[in-house]
Amino acid sequence: MGFLDNLINGISLGSIYAVIALGYTLVYGIAKMLNFAHGDVIMVGGYVIFTMMTTLHVNPYLSILISMAACTLLGITIEKIAYKPLRQATSLSVLITAIGVSYFLQNMALLIFGEKPVTFTSVINLPKITLFDGQIIIKSETTAAIIVSVLIVVGLSLFVNKTRSGRAMLAVSEDKDAAQLMGINVNRTISLTFAIGSGLAAVAGALLCSTYPVLSNTTGAMPGIKAFVAAVFGGIGSIPGAMIGGLLIGIIEILGRAYISPQLADAIVFAVLIIVLMVKPTGILGKKVSEKV
Amino acid sequence: MKLKIKPATRRSFVTYAIVTAAFIAVEVAASLGRTSNMFIGLLIPFCVYSIAAVSLNLTVGILGELSLGQAGFMCIGAYSSAIFSCMTKDTITNALVRFPMALLVGGAFAAIFGVLIGIPVLRLRGDYLAIVTLAFGEIIKNVFAALYVGKDSRGLHFSLTSSGDLGLEPGGKMIINGALGISGIPKDSTFEIGFVVLMLTLVIIYNFINSRTGRAVMSIRDNRIAAESIGLNITKYKLITFGLTAFLAGIAGALFSHNLAILQASKFDYNLSILILVFVVLGGIGSVRGSVIAAVVLTYLPEVLRSINSYRMLIYSIVLIVMMIFTSNAKIRGFFAGNLMKLKAMFGKQTAAKEGE
Numbered sequence: 001m002g003f004l005d006n007l008i009n010g011i012s013l014g015s016i017y018a019v020i021a022l023g024y025t026l027v028y029g030i031a032k033m034l035n036f037a038h039g040d041v042i043m044v045g046g047y048v049i050f051t052m053m054t055t056l057h058v059n060p061y062l063s064i065l066i067s068m069a070a071c072t073l074l075g076i077t078i079e080k081i082a083y084k085p086l087r088q089a090t091s092l093s094v095l096i097t098a099i100g101v102s103y104f105l106q107n108m109a110l111l112i113f114g115e116k117p118v119t120f121t122s123v124i125n126l127p128k129i130t131l132f133d134g135q136i137i138i139k140s141e142t143t144a145a146i147i148v149s150v151l152i153v154v155g156l157s158l159f160v161n162k163t164r165s166g167r168a169m170l171a172v173s174e175d176k177d178a179a180q181l182m183g184i185n186v187n188r189t190i191s192l193t194f195a196i197g198s199g200l201a202a203v204a205g206a207l208l209c210s211t212y213p214v215l216s217n218t219t220g221a222m223p224g225i226k227a228f229v230a231a232v233f234g235g236i237g238s239i240p241g242a243m244i245g246g247l248l249i250g251i252i253e254i255l256g257r258a259y260i261s262p263q264l265a266d267a268i269v270f271a272v273l274i275i276v277l278m279v280k281p282t283g284i285l286g287k288k289v290s291e292k293v
Numbered sequence: 294m295k296l297k298i299k300p301a302t303r304r305s306f307v308t309y310a311i312v313t314a315a316f317i318a319v320e321v322a323a324s325l326g327r328t329s330n331m332f333i334g335l336l337i338p339f340c341v342y343s344i345a346a347v348s349l350n351l352t353v354g355i356l357g358e359l360s361l362g363q364a365g366f367m368c369i370g371a372y373s374s375a376i377f378s379c380m381t382k383d384t385i386t387n388a389l390v391r392f393p394m395a396l397l398v399g400g401a402f403a404a405i406f407g408v409l410i411g412i413p414v415l416r417l418r419g420d421y422l423a424i425v426t427l428a429f430g431e432i433i434k435n436v437f438a439a440l441y442v443g444k445d446s447r448g449l450h451f452s453l454t455s456s457g458d459l460g461l462e463p464g465g466k467m468i469i470n471g472a473l474g475i476s477g478i479p480k481d482s483t484f485e486i487g488f489v490v491l492m493l494t495l496v497i498i499y500n501f502i503n504s505r506t507g508r509a510v511m512s513i514r515d516n517r518i519a520a521e522s523i524g525l526n527i528t529k530y531k532l533i534t535f536g537l538t539a540f541l542a543g544i545a546g547a548l549f550s551h552n553l554a555i556l557q558a559s560k561f562d563y564n565l566s567i568l569i570l571v572f573v574v575l576g577g578i579g580s581v582r583g584s585v586i587a588a589v590v591l592t593y594l595p596e597v598l599r600s601i602n603s604y605r606m607l608i609y610s611i612v613l614i615v616m617m618i619f620t621s622n623a624k625i626r627g628f629f630a631g632n633l634m635k636l637k638a639m640f641g642k643q644t645a646a647k648e649g650e
Contacts, residue, residue, distance in 0.1 A: 034420055082614050089621035091420070092359060096574045097621075099567050100613035107606040225427070225563065232424050261453060263439035263472070270428035270435075277425055278413050 004136055006258045007251065012142035012211060014250020015149035019204040020227030021234070021242035022156060023197035029173040029237035030193045033091065036098040037078060039224015040105035041198050045071045045205030046215045047113055050120055060123040068202040075198025076191055083194075084187070102221075109217035117216035120209040141211045148203060153243045156196075160239065165192060173237060226253070226266075229273045235286025244284060248272075305499035308582040309492065315589075316488045331596060337552045339589050340487030341545050344494045346572035346584040348541030353570070354579030355502060356534045357514030358415070359423040361566045363542050365430030366403040368561035370543025371550035372437055372469070374399030375478045378551065379468055380444065382479055392481040392551065396490065399547030400540045406433075407539020408532055415531045427563050437558035442469040474557035475550075482552040490548060491585075494541055498581055501537065510534050575616060 020042060027035045045067045052063035082101050086094050122141060129138040160166035171179040172189045180186050208223060209215050226249060234245025249269055256268035276283065319336065322328050345363060352360045374395040385391040414425050441452040444466050469475050501507045510530050512520040521527055550556045572591055576583030594612070598605035 028420075034423070082618070085618045085622040089617075092353070092574055092578065093617050093621035095359075095423075096571055097614055097617040099571065100610050100617060103606060103610035104614065107610060111603055111607065225431075228424065229428065232421065261439060264435055264453065267432040267435035267439075270432045273428050274413070274425055274432075277417060277421060281417055281421065 002136075006254050008136070008138055008142060010251035010254035011247060012139075012145050012250070013254055014230075014247035015145040016204055016207045016211065016246075017223065017227045017230045017250050018149045018243045018246025019152055019200055019207065020223060021231040021246045022152060022239065023200045023204070024228050024231040025234075025236055025238065025242040026156075026169075026193050026200075027197045028231065030169055031083070031190050033083065033094045034098060034228070035197070036095065036224070037101040037105060038197065038201060039220035039222075039227070040102050040109075041071050041074060041078075041201040041220070042205040042208060042224065043109060043215070043217060043220035044074060044105060045202035046120065046209040046219060047109060048202070049123060049206055049209070050118060050215055053121060053123070054118075060125070064123060064203070064206050067206065068199045071198040071202035071205075072195045075194040075201070078198075079191055079194040084190075106217045106221070113217065115216075117214045117219075120213040120215045122210040122213065123206050124210050139211075141207070145207045145211065148207060149243065149246070152200065152203070153239060157239050165189070169193060222266075226269060229269065232283055233273055233276055235283030238283075238285040241283060241285035301499075301503045304582070305495070305503075308495060308499070308585070311582065312488070312492060312495065312585065316484075319484070331599075335592060335596060336484040337482050337487050337548065338592055340484070340491045341549045341552075342569065342572060342588040342592050343491055343585045344545040344548065345542055345569045346576065346588040347494060347498055347581050348538045348545065349569050350573045350576075350579065350581060350584045351498060351501070351534055351541075352538045353573050355507065355510050355514065356531060358418065358531075359420070359570075360426040360535075360538070361423050361563060361570065362410070362426030362430035362433075363538075363569045364561040364563065364565035365426075365433035366407060366539040366542035367546030367549065367565070368430075368433050368437055368558060369406050369539075370399030370403040370546030371556055371561070372475070372546075372558075373402035373543070374547035375475045375550045375556050376442065376468055378479050378481065379475065379477060382477075388479060388481045391479070392486065395481070395551065396544050396547045399550075400544040403543020403546065404536050404540035407542075408536045411532050411535040411539075412528075415528065415535060427566065430561070430563055430566055434558050434561050437469070437561075438472045440469050441467070441471050443467050472557065472559070474555055476555045478550055478553065478556060480551060480554070482548050487548055490544060494544070495581065495585075497537075497541070502581075506530065506533060571613065575613075575620075 020038070023038050023041075024035065027033065027038070048067040048070045049060075049063045052058040052066055053060060058066070078101055082097050083094060086097055124140050124144045129143060130136070160169055168179070168184045168189045169192070171182065171184055172186055176186055179189075204223075204227075205220070209219070227246065230245035230249040231242050232245070233249060234241030234243070249272075252272055253265050253269050257265035260268060280286070319328070323333065345367060349360065349363045352358055377398040378391060378395045381391055381394075385394075410426075410429050414422060414429070417425055436453075439453050441454075443450045449468075502511075509520070509525050510533075513525065513527055513530055517527065546561075568591075569588075572588040573584050575591065576585070576587030591609075595605050595609055598608055601608075
């Protein structure tokens with residue numbers, strides 16, 4: 001494995017983190033909550049695709065669409081049942097509830113699909129790209145991950161900045177009460193955020209499981225945490241920040257695994273996060289919020 | 294003359310009494326042979342989680358900062374005390390002498406790391422602090438999982454890659470074997486020691502909360518800027534609290550490790566930190582007694598549900614969500630508070646009527 005191979009793998013993993021991080025960043029930016037269950041929605045998305053493709057023999061792309069629909073519905077349901085009653089509660093209560101939801105999804109999956117990890121069939125069938133006479137081979141999953149993440153970042157930026165609903169999201173993230181006074185339906189905006197975030201989680205699930213084809217009920221947990229790290233790294237609440245953070249975390253993880261120590265790769269990722277937050281407490285692209293006395 | 298007791302003192306003594314009563318009840322039940330093996334096996338975890346929960350309550354409830362790194366400090370305490378015990382197993386043979394020393398070693402190392410980590414980390418607040426403490430916990434876990442330590446006649450050897458790298462002499466002994474962890478830790482933890490340590494922890498924490506330092510810390514929690522403006526050294530008080538939390542978590546870790554035959558770093562992942570945070574939040578943030586009760590009940594609950602094994606964690610998660618919604622939603626709480634008042638008023642009338650008879 002040359003350096004370039006590792007770099008490409010890093011970008012591939014980073015693109016997946018970026019898609020997950022976008023979901024985190026959206027929800028955190030608007031609902032101001034750490035949605036710990038986000039990683040598990042990825043896992044649910046993976047299982048939906050797996051069931052569609054392996055058991056029901058549905059076309060892969062249709063499976064992704066169905067999975068996106070299912071996850072969007074799941075996200076809205078979770079928000080309605082578990083988070084909405086806690087709109088006025090302290091952030092700690094919401095965090096614990098999110099952890100409860102995360103446990104619930106993991107154990108539900110355990111009950112339905114069992115303990116044994118399943119082997120996931122890749123949903124992507126693009127041709128491989130071969131460069132420099134076969135010295136570097138870019139897998140189709142990598143190409144797909146990069147293209148999809150870039151498309152999502154561009155699409156989401158356009159959506160947030162150009163459409164009415166998107167601008168409502170921005171307003172709610174800025175000041176919930178003022179937004180309400182301006183006639184924005186805050187509850188609907190938050191639901192919409194969860195819907196988009198969960199839909200993205202389904203896409204992330206498809207990419208993640210295609211690249212690393214083992215799926216179990218805890219598949220989403222660690223990537224979820226790392227994607228959150230990526231979101232914080234890039235500056236939470238910032239869409240391009242999530243992309244940059246995701247890519248950097250992915251690259252650092254893969255390079256750390258290859259050149260420093262495979263066991264310490266995760267530790268290196270977290271150490272870099274801590275250093276960044278020490279130097280720039282709001283992340284790379286985060287806005288500085290001045291403190292009111 | 295009526296004896297006047299400060300409410301704070303009364304509160305702490307009620308907690309001591311509850312814990313002692315529970316201890317005596319368990320001891321009596323055990324001597325009568327009325328306890329199941331499962332329950333006996335849970336006694337030390339009860340103590341471990343209670344200590345971990347009340348110490349985290351210092352940071353979350355008294356200091357008002359969210360920490361998700363409790364497992365990391367427990368990990369340091371568990372490992373350092375286990376190494377200490379493994380090394381002194383042959384020289385200090387009396388477990389009653391060795392184990393308190395091991396506990397202190399575990400606590401001291403965790404406290405040192407707590408302060409070292411606290412200096413940079415406590416500048417951050419809220420969710421950022423949470424994610425950074427989580428990151429530190431994961432780093433500690435990963436480093437211990439990759440650590441190889443061996444001992445031979447030339448002293449200690451460390452490696453982060455493999456056991457072969459240590460270059461041990463033929464007679465050398467492995468102490469930490471990477472992800473396989475430490476084996477051969479003396480089983481020094483007993484319920485009695487756990488109880489004593491828990492009581493000491495409670496005494497330390499109650500006295501800390503009701504001390505000048507404790508009040509200073511709470512004033513920082515309630516209004517940081519006001520506290521700063523009357524001349525409180527914010528960093529100092531934050532570090533003291535964080536260090537004390539780490540110290541007690543380290544002791545909990547030491548108690549934990551001496552109850553296991555094999556200690557592996559993978560046990561101390563962020564799920565453990567979250568579990569302990571759940572104890573603190575469900576017990577009532579800032580309530581020491583609540584933390585102990587929640588730790589015991591929520592450690593016991595999954596074990597009781599073991600008969601319906603595959604559903605138990607599902608039920609646990611539903612209980613968690615429902616309890617959070619019920620305790621945190623203003624409307625629901627108002628509903629219960631209103632009814633409680635009505636009930637109280639009803640009973641109040643009855644007792645008043647009785648007194649009038």
